[in-house]
Amino acid sequence: MDRIRITGGQRLDGVIPISGAKNAALPLMIASLLTDETLTLANVPRLSDVSALSRILSNHGVDRSIAGKRVGQTSETGQTFALTARQIVDTCAPYELVSTMRASFWVIAPILARMGEAKVSLPGGCAIGTRPVDLLLMALERLGAKIDIENGYALARAPKGLKGGDIVFPKVTVGGTHTALMAAVLADGVTTIENAAREPEVVDLADCLNKMGAKIEGAGTSTITIRGVGRLSGTHHAVLPDRIETGTYAMAVAMTGGDVLLEGARADLLQSALDVMSEAGVEVSTSNEGVRIRRNGAALEPVDVTTDPFPGFPTDLQAQLMALMTRANGTSRIRETIFENRFMHVQELARLGAKIRLDGDAAYVDGVEKLTGAPVMATDLRASVSLVIGGLVAEGDTMINRVYHLDRGFEALEAKLGRCGAQIERISG
Numbered sequence: 001m002d003r004i005r006i007t008g009g010q011r012l013d014g015v016i017p018i019s020g021a022k023n024a025a026l027p028l029m030i031a032s033l034l035t036d037e038t039l040t041l042a043n044v045p046r047l048s049d050v051s052a053l054s055r056i057l058s059n060h061g062v063d064r065s066i067a068g069k070r071v072g073q074t075s076e077t078g079q080t081f082a083l084t085a086r087q088i089v090d091t092c093a094p095y096e097l098v099s100t101m102r103a104s105f106w107v108i109a110p111i112l113a114r115m116g117e118a119k120v121s122l123p124g125g126c127a128i129g130t131r132p133v134d135l136l137l138m139a140l141e142r143l144g145a146k147i148d149i150e151n152g153y154a155l156a157r158a159p160k161g162l163k164g165g166d167i168v169f170p171k172v173t174v175g176g177t178h179t180a181l182m183a184a185v186l187a188d189g190v191t192t193i194e195n196a197a198r199e200p201e202v203v204d205l206a207d208c209l210n211k212m213g214a215k216i217e218g219a220g221t222s223t224i225t226i227r228g229v230g231r232l233s234g235t236h237h238a239v240l241p242d243r244i245e246t247g248t249y250a251m252a253v254a255m256t257g258g259d260v261l262l263e264g265a266r267a268d269l270l271q272s273a274l275d276v277m278s279e280a281g282v283e284v285s286t287s288n289e290g291v292r293i294r295r296n297g298a299a300l301e302p303v304d305v306t307t308d309p310f311p312g313f314p315t316d317l318q319a320q321l322m323a324l325m326t327r328a329n330g331t332s333r334i335r336e337t338i339f340e341n342r343f344m345h346v347q348e349l350a351r352l353g354a355k356i357r358l359d360g361d362a363a364y365v366d367g368v369e370k371l372t373g374a375p376v377m378a379t380d381l382r383a384s385v386s387l388v389i390g391g392l393v394a395e396g397d398t399m400i401n402r403v404y405h406l407d408r409g410f411e412a413l414e415a416k417l418g419r420c421g422a423q424i425e426r427i428s429g
């Protein structure tokens with residue numbers, strides 16, 4: 001199993017190109033199941049989650065060809081996929097494939113919409129919480145599907161096709177909104193989604209579906225209206241920049257001090273997180289090229305932050321902010337309201353010398369003078385990268401185990417940080 005060794009204490013200076021967003025690329029790839037024409041996606045990040053989803057889509061009959069550049073000096077990240085689901089050859093997504101990644105459950109919507117039935121393994125829990133799918137299934141039922149749960153599988157049937165309907169989500173769900181969109185675009189009649197997720201990745205999916213011929217209005221607001229169409233066509237779409245990768249590197253730069261341009265980043269996708277960083281005393285500026293982050297010796301001020309659905313502070317940046325606040329000049333409070341078990345990084349940050357107390361959904365972080373390197377191990381993607389941020393300033397060596405978590409969501413992490421001066425290396429085997 002690969003490990004990453006970081007020798008802390010280097011400033012970060014230079015340019016970090018921002019990749020396409022994992023959390024947009026995955027639903028966009030799944031949308032290829034909705035048409036028998038080719039969906040071409042540019043700026044798809046090279047990530048293990050993308051490879052895992054490619055295998056799942058291939059099992060359903062999606063043909064994939066790749067054209068793209070290798071990670072280079074500047075903005076040459078990502079790859080271009082041409083995805084063609086001429087026919088859906090299998091309407092079942094088996095446990096062995098779905099259990100490797102949660103987002104794969106979303107295939108239930110396009111397969112049901114196109115074939116009138118789908119059988120998909122329930123995704124199960126994971127390190128950050130229970131991850132239920134009841135609201136996704138409720139959305140499909142509102143469009144006329146009959147749902148049965150049997151032997152760990154969700155069976156969805158709509159032999160006469162889906163019908164437009166009114167979906168009211170009792171809480172904001174990103175996965176539920178993706179699922180509802182992909183089911184409703186081919187349904188007969190009009191669908192409304194109330195309390196829809198407003199995340200940029202939902203907007204990216206809706207934009208792409210509209211280019212394929214769908215009629216979706218209101219994506220990015222809490223009410224989305226979809227007029228069903230008879231069929232969708234292929235199109236070309238570029239995945240939007242990854243706001244979580246952007247926020248992660250912004251916090252890494254803030255942690256080490258330095259001056260880095262996050263090339264291609266869009267500030268509007270993570271304004272709440274950038275506002276928190278400004279409040280903490282970090283210089284944030286934006287231009288056509290991206291977002292520039294600077295901290296030159298100024299102390300980090302503590303913050304009081306609660307995670308929330310977009311446009312609130314993202315749960316996917318909570319662990320990274322916590323790592324940053326371990327060096328603040330006082331006590332920060334960070335509340336996690338999306339997932340019940342997303343504090344697994346606390347005990348590992350403590351191994352680097354962080355002082356963090358947990359009380360219910362809140363973490364109280366007392367800033368410390370210094371962190372010291374240690375062997376650490378993370379249980380999920382964002383928790384792992386919070387340890388990278390800690391390791392960048394810890395005295396001595398930090399060895400991060402279970403690097404496969406990082407490979408799920410950060411394209412060329414060592415190369416991007418290494419080019420800006422970090423002492424970071426992957427140890428294979």
Ligand SMILES: CC(=O)N[C@H]1[C@@H](OP(=O)(O)OP(=O)(O)OC[C@H]2O[C@@H](n3ccc(=O)[nH]c3=O)[C@H](O)[C@@H]2O)O[C@H](CO)[C@@H](O)[C@@H]1O
Binds near residue numbers: 130135337
């Ligand atoms: C609103 C939110 O911040 N969603 C995050 C969530 O999306 P993801 O799509 O994984 O999760 P949801 O947005 O669906 O979940 C939001 C909340 O709704 C609950 N829920 C969800 C579906 C369901 O059927 N029943 C149910 O109760 C979840 O337990 C959670 O508390 O994790 C992703 C990966 O970390 C993040 O990128 C998303 O930003």
Ligand SMILES: C=C(OP(=O)(O)O)C(=O)O
Binds near residue numbers: 023102126128316381
């Ligand atoms: C937890 C994440 O991914 P997933 O929802 O696929 O587990 C994430 O993107 O932070």
